[in-house]
Amino acid sequence: MKIAVIGANGQLGTDIVRAFAQNGDDVCALTHADIEIADLDSVSRKLQELRPQIVVNTAAMHHVERCEQAPETAYAVNALGPRNLALAAREIDAVLMQISTDYVFDGEKRSPYEEGDPPRPLNVYGNTKLSGEYFVQSTTPKHCVLRTSALYGKAPCRAKGGLNFVELMLKLAKERGEVRVVDSEVVTPTSTRELARQVVALSRSDAYGLYHATAEGSCSWFEFAREIFALTNTRIKLNVADPKEFPAKVPRPSYSVLENRALKNRGLNVFRLWQEGLREYLGITVR
Numbered sequence: 001m002k003i004a005v006i007g008a009n010g011q012l013g014t015d016i017v018r019a020f021a022q023n024g025d026d027v028c029a030l031t032h033a034d035i036e037i038a039d040l041d042s043v044s045r046k047l048q049e050l051r052p053q054i055v056v057n058t059a060a061m062h063h064v065e066r067c068e069q070a071p072e073t074a075y076a077v078n079a080l081g082p083r084n085l086a087l088a089a090r091e092i093d094a095v096l097m098q099i100s101t102d103y104v105f106d107g108e109k110r111s112p113y114e115e116g117d118p119p120r121p122l123n124v125y126g127n128t129k130l131s132g133e134y135f136v137q138s139t140t141p142k143h144c145v146l147r148t149s150a151l152y153g154k155a156p157c158r159a160k161g162g163l164n165f166v167e168l169m170l171k172l173a174k175e176r177g178e179v180r181v182v183d184s185e186v187v188t189p190t191s192t193r194e195l196a197r198q199v200v201a202l203s204r205s206d207a208y209g210l211y212h213a214t215a216e217g218s219c220s221w222f223e224f225a226r227e228i229f230a231l232t233n234t235r236i237k238l239n240v241a242d243p244k245e246f247p248a249k250v251p252r253p254s255y256s257v258l259e260n261r262a263l264k265n266r267g268l269n270v271f272r273l274w275q276e277g278l279r280e281y282l283g284i285t286v287r
């Protein structure tokens with residue numbers, strides 16, 4: 001199959017390109033220099049030229065604070081971008097696989113969110129990503145929207161820069177006698193390698209629709225840090241931080257655990273417990 005991956009040099013895009021290539025597919029790895037998703041002409045031209053059977057969009061403006069400061073740009077990239085891709089994919093009869101986020105929810109539920117739960121984003125990022133979902137769903141029937149959470153991968157996250165949470169914890173542990181992490185935000189850390197495997201598995205079906213796509217289980221950032229230090233035998237004083245130590249400039253859901261209900265119902269869920277994905281990332285087990 002011919003697959004176009006957008007955001008190909010990003011944290012997730014890098015692993016998706018690799019996973020499709022390992023699967024023997026013909027992968028067109030598109031970076032921001034190759035395509036501007038906010039521009040319909042750029043999108044149409046590139047997809048008409050390549051004519052892939054599947055388009056995977058990982059590109060987004062997802063730095064939450066920057067989205068709040070520049071809502072028009074966030075809307076252009078996160079909402080109109082997927083719309084442009086959906087229009088162009090429909091023209092060439094390609095399937096569009098759009099990556100979305102747990103931040104479409106408000107975190108009030110306190111038990112894992114299923115695909116049928118009503119979204120209620122708390123910030124510009126979540127709102128614009130949700131608009132992107134709606135544009136995709138209303139523009140082309142041949143789509144899969146995958147909502148995921150708390151990604152970490154070997155390639156750096158380009159939007160956020162710096163280290164992912166795992167590498168940051170290991171660095172802080174080397175530099176400091178104590179690490180303090182908040183216990184008040186519950187997520188499901190999801191390895192980009194696992195999510196990439198899920199994207200490939202789903203691409204082999206014609207099961208279109210909305211999917212929650214995260215590792216199994218959940219934890220607070222504090223519990224995530226504790227597991228990182230336990231698996232790497234890192235001896236460090238780890239303490240719970242008062243949320244006031246790291247005041248959030250933008251509201252975020254304090255609970256954004258997703259249940260992969262639709263994937264499971266269709267027998268397509270490939271995710272394991274988040275601790276397994278972390279072990280694989282750390283090189284403790286290899287699948």
Ligand SMILES: NC(=O)c1ccc[n+]([C@@H]2O[C@H](COP(=O)([O-])OP(=O)(O)OC[C@H]3O[C@@H](n4cnc5c(N)ncnc54)[C@H](OP(=O)(O)O)[C@@H]3O)[C@@H](O)[C@H]2O)c1
Nearest residue numbers: 007010011012032036037058059060148150151157158159
């Ligand atoms: N990271 C997380 O924890 C997380 C959690 C839930 C959902 N998500 C979603 O997962 C997806 C992938 O995240 P990631 O961590 O892999 O992000 P990333 O490392 O920042 O990669 C994003 C990629 O998209 C490209 N891009 C950005 N704007 C573009 C545009 N207007 N047109 C074309 N390409 C553009 C970037 O290129 P440049 O850097 O050159 O601009 C980069 O290659 C995003 O859709 C995000 O909303 C992420």
